[in-house]
Amino acid sequence: MDQRTPSPPLYETLAAGVTTLIDNGLLRPGMRARSVRAFAAQHGVSLTTAVQAYRLLEDRGVLEARPKSGFYVTQRSHRQRELPTASQPPQRASTVAVSNPVFSVLSYAGDPSYAPLGCAIPSAGLLAAERLDRHLARCARVHGRHYNIYADPHGDAELRGQISARALRLGHAVPPEGVLITNGCTEALNIALSVTTRPGDTVAIESPTYFGLLQVLEARGLRALELPTDPTSGVDVKALDKALGKRRVAACLLASSFNNPLGSRIDDARKVAIIRVLTRYRVPLIEDDIYGDISFGDDRPRPFAAISPTADIILCSSFSKTIAPGYRIGWLAANRRHDEILAAKFALSLSGAALPQKAMADFLKSGGYDAHLRRIRKVFADNIDRMRRVVDRSFPRDTRMTDPKGGFVLWLELPDGFDSDTLYQRAIRERICFVPGGLFTAGRGYRNCLRLSCSHDWDARVERSVARLGELAHELLA
Template identity: 55%
Template sequence: MDTHTPYRYLQLAELIVSMIDNGALAPGKRLPSVRAVSEEHHISVFTALRAYRLLEDRGILIARPQSGFYVAGKRRGALALPSASRARAKASTVSISGAVAGLLEHASNSALVPLGCSVPDAALLQSKRLDLALARAARLHGSRYNVYCAPQGDARLRQEIAKRAMRFGHALSPDDMLITSGCTEAVTLALTAVAKRGDTIAVESPTYFGLLHTLEMLGLKALEVPTSPTHGIDIDVLARLLDTSSVAACVLSSNFNNPLGSMMAEADKRALLALLARHAVPLIEDDVYGDIYFGRERPKPFIALDGGANTIYCSSFSKSLAPGYRVGWITAGAYAQQVMERKLAFSLCSPVLPQVALADFLASGAYDAHLRRVRRIFEENLARMTHAIEGSFPADTKVSRPNGGFVLWLELPKGFDSRALFDEALEQGICFAPGDVFSASRRFRNCLRLSAGSGWNDRIENGVRRLGELAGVLAARWDM
């Protein structure tokens, strides 16, 4: 194993999975002891045990007391992937604001098991060092920062963000970006720069309900494009839709779509960029989950690829570090002037102190260590949540297997009503996101999204298992 790669337990886990897949480790076979593995691979016993425990959480290994770890026979309840969505012939008028407001009200209730909102738990993020930077800036230079800053935002923060863009192969100047109040404002600025009321926007299906809410408030229609839980948007279907429909822009997740967790391969991203270029349709990309990847390298966003020049890039620190700071950014390229004018009209500028604190935090180098830690936590959370789903939800449930982010998409048989489950779950003190809020046409009623953004504990696990039991009761009731 590569001794220079962090989190070597993940490498060992990948090696074991590959050996199982190619038949080198057969079902029922006993694995070498933790101590033997640690000596063979020159790793600590703790690292080897962590790899085994992760695979146990995934249902790939079984631990037998006083005996060791064994390859599971047929994975208990191993569930299929959700289906790719179907194409729609025309755009939909969005009417989702009431459902979104209700969901967010419940999701913010700390008395409920928090499976509903895709916001990482503050305790899990452990942003004390960032908070200290904020307090220090306020204490030492509070009056200096109690002002309006330039509309583009703090120069040091833009410089630090530009430095990070080099890591995924994009040369970005600090002058190319504008700081926003989270990614939502960035996407809103982008949409108002390229579209007018009544226009149609192509989106993934399912897609983030916050985007749908924004489209509704701007008077824009949504053209829902079929999206695979693994490969992302269906480019062939999009090509046919663009031949017959007038589309003002396309809004896509760069990586790890919310709620599916899907990610397009680089070759597919390039093909999509070429398609949009032929039709002169601008792409607005949302890359809030890009830093939360489980593979060896950060996946590139569209803007970093050949043909990405007509892309408007939006992101934020809300999913990876500081949801409460509400700091995002936008790189608008040819639309920079239109975006600047709208920023001035909507909010003039973003608060200064959070920007200064974030600039100090990024400059310290602490962000990379932080990301390595939260990536590991989110990956383990998803593995544990998947295992709990497999052990408690109906056997014909389908579940996504994302390689980044921290949400899971579940599909139950047609006819299942996740709204009815939502009402039952609230009575049991559990909140999740029903599937229909992820569609402008209110599809996916038989689906739901679960968030693994909180630290894994008995309360979370019991909540998932209880939700699965409730789903089983409802499914049986409809079968009668």
């Protein structure tokens, strides 16, 4: 990454030392690591620093804590790659112009004759497409004419009830009347930005960030203020505070969990700290929770709106990553600005298509969503693990990669000077698609990075294609 922090924090260096002991076989899988206290004494550091190092190793799956027993080396068989460096984007707002390159990549990403490492869209076979289609067919048979109308602009009442009930399970108390159904998360984000910003305003975002979000900013004439972001723990709160102190920012737009492309997860304490800063500067938060349900652990992370129910937050999400991107069903939940939000929905699309909403409500009511989520989470976690192994054995030695605990994308960082655009041109010639890093910023960074999608069924073609990308990367660096 050509935007990097000068030197890693002490706990990172200590954690890297433990990883080296494991790589060199001095600490083997299953062995007990030193106690945190002994580790702190050995390195002459505070207990807090030692705990931070062990937490990091736990997050990376290198150590596991066993109750009342201590920390043990996990049974992973592959070498632990370094994580990408925390980003350090320029501290100024930029105009956004990503649409042309994005359209070009998307034209290949959607073409099945290219190996599917580009689009972050699960294959229909993995999602509940067939079951949902049966609900749609039934709804069309039973209610067809009744639903061939301009629907309530708020969306199907039953669907809103289902979404509200699921939110409550996470501690987010939003009544059905507080939920607005949208055409995917993209429309929710557009509505949220339309009620919080005016053209020319600045919006604070993670860096790197999802290119579709940059396209939305571009289309709305908004400027992007990119924030330093850690690949594991998300946005840097101090940097956010400093940035907001320097200039007027109209809104802050963050992923609630497992952001695209880093897969970082902001823990509850950091979420509280972020909200505190935003509240102090009176900056509304737009949170994109589209990947929240794809958590590999048992603890589905809570959105900001659940953690700080009275703060100025607009939650945006959809079923595009878990059930059906083609149905275009998303939603927005806010605790203020209801009239403006409804007016914006009217202006954008009048109302959503009624029948797919009814089918989705029926599907959720039928009760299989949680079992379905458990199944796809396992598939995505396995895909990520397999992809990491292939990257590990095929890519140049200095390649860093993320180790996400949710979602289905991997972010790779190659040495400075590596050009992922050139890799992309060569890969496209060989019918392999991925997304070069430059698309994830409004600035000029991340040219040495790339995103691989692990959202499709794992097969020999996917495995071969990742290995081939590794070979091409070796050739480019030679």
